[in-house]
Amino acid sequence: MSMSYKSRRRWSIFLLLVGLPLYVLVAWAIMGALPRLPILIELLIYAFLGVAWALPFKNVFKGVGKADPDETAETE
Known part of the structure; x- marks a missing residue:
């Protein structure tokens, strides 16, 4: 099952702000x-x-x- 765009975005922010500094400390x-x-x-x-x-x-x-592919394009 693939993740939605919003969940991927949230996980990527978490990984960059929390996971990466922890990884740097361990390395x-x-x-x-x-x-x-x-x-x-x-x-x-x-x-x-x-x-x-x-x-x-x-x-x-x-x-x-x-851009979010799940978001519908708004037309004027």
Whole structure:
């Protein structure tokens, strides 16, 4: 069952305002617990972590920036 535009929009705002900062804190804690790695490996890990958080939520963010397709067009 697909989500409506309004529910996708609400979930995307929640994920960006609450989920992403929590994810950053968890990623930061994990990277802080690891021993110091070479800079290029750290860069690759941070790049992967920066993209990996959004992959499970691809369908939530899809089309959120566009006009509401469920809303009927008003004619004058």
